[in-house]
Amino acid sequence: MQKLLIKHPIPYPIHIGFDLELPQAPGPRALIFDLAVEGYAREVAARLDIAASLGLPGGEGVKSLANYARVLSWLAQQALPRDTTLYVAGGGSLTDLGGFVAATYLRGVRYISLPTTTLAVVDASVGNKTGINLPEGKNLVGAFYAPEGVYAELKTLRTLPPPTFKEGLVEAFKHGLIAGDEVLVDVAPVSLEWEGLERYLARAVMVKVQIVEADPTEQNERRKLNLGHTLAHALEGATQGAVSHGVAVGYGLLFAALLGRTLGGADLVPTVLQFLHWLAPPPLPLLTWDDLTPFIHRDKKKTHQAVNWIIPKDMGRLDIQPVPEEVLIGCYQEFLSLAAMPHPKSP
Numbered sequence: 001m002q003k004l005l006i007k008h009p010i011p012y013p014i015h016i017g018f019d020l021e022l023p024q025a026p027g028p029r030a031l032i033f034d035l036a037v038e039g040y041a042r043e044v045a046a047r048l049d050i051a052a053s054l055g056l057p058g059g060e061g062v063k064s065l066a067n068y069a070r071v072l073s074w075l076a077q078q079a080l081p082r083d084t085t086l087y088v089a090g091g092g093s094l095t096d097l098g099g100f101v102a103a104t105y106l107r108g109v110r111y112i113s114l115p116t117t118t119l120a121v122v123d124a125s126v127g128n129k130t131g132i133n134l135p136e137g138k139n140l141v142g143a144f145y146a147p148e149g150v151y152a153e154l155k156t157l158r159t160l161p162p163p164t165f166k167e168g169l170v171e172a173f174k175h176g177l178i179a180g181d182e183v184l185v186d187v188a189p190v191s192l193e194w195e196g197l198e199r200y201l202a203r204a205v206m207v208k209v210q211i212v213e214a215d216p217t218e219q220n221e222r223r224k225l226n227l228g229h230t231l232a233h234a235l236e237g238a239t240q241g242a243v244s245h246g247v248a249v250g251y252g253l254l255f256a257a258l259l260g261r262t263l264g265g266a267d268l269v270p271t272v273l274q275f276l277h278w279l280a281p282p283p284l285p286l287l288t289w290d291d292l293t294p295f296i297h298r299d300k301k302k303t304h305q306a307v308n309w310i311i312p313k314d315m316g317r318l319d320i321q322p323v324p325e326e327v328l329i330g331c332y333q334e335f336l337s338l339a340a341m342p343h344p345k346s347p
Helices: 035-048 065-077 092-107 118-124 154-159 162-179 197-214 221-226 229-238 245-262 269-279 289-296 325-339
Strands: 002-006 012-017 029-034 052-056 085-090 110-115 129-134 137-144 149-153 309-314 317-321
Touching: 002 197, 012 197, 029 035, 029 092, 035 052, 035 085, 035 154, 052 065, 065 092, 065 129, 085 092, 092 110, 092 118, 092 129, 092 137, 110 118, 118 154, 118 162, 118 197, 137 229, 149 154, 154 197, 162 197, 162 221, 162 245, 162 269, 197 221, 221 309, 221 317, 229 245, 229 289, 229 309, 245 269, 245 309, 245 325, 289 325
Parallel strands: 012 149, 029 052, 029 085, 085 110, 110 149
Antiparallel strands: 002 012, 129 137, 309 317
């Protein structure tokens, strides 16, 4: 088991491993969970004596105003008071929703995050970001709200289809680019059977921990964690979620690498293409730049009238800056030709 600690602004532990001991919170307890891990959720409820539990379908669609209202109403119907602890077991989307529910129900109750996908382990469960989507774009409503702890039970990863397991590692690869960490960039050995899995995931999480501690509310340095996400969120929005988050970020990293090379940085395009070859994502639907711009211009990193792009100039060296429209369009045309190259199918 790997034990990490996020120290600032609110300390909490992060445990990553198999057969973890879970904390039994004092007072009333409730559980919301992804139906894909219902067996694990029932086990948690039995171990921790949680009588109130609610299952929801996972995936990006769960982060809606309707589901947010549904969970709040369910908590109220259970007459759960302010000293309740909400356990949240699921992937990245349910983690975001559950954290936002905890942040706002009765103006805030304690919650404990039990991430059950690679994406949630590496990214969504750490860093205090919670939120939901609007029809106009991703993550446009939310709050910074810290859990009491994060307990990543890796046996739940066995419930994932192989492509979903791999898609979550896009965020670990991204952390490798941000930190200049060749170990994280080399995803080839990563599998459920690999003896180095716990250490690899903890190493990826530690990159995010260090950035979050330096910039908890995303005023400057933390924006680097959005590498690849501006185009990714536009791809998700323009396709109404038909492109999954992991696949979208993989393609978004390719576009970011093209921007970096065009703006005078090192050529990271081959590195990202090698990763995409390993990921073997499905092909993108045909989308024009005009299809994406409404979502790009609603990006949450926008300030005044400019969208700030995260530009990788080299491994471990990123700039944050607006980019001229003609550069974006030129890189997008090159992106379309590279993204159309065939990738082998995932096993």
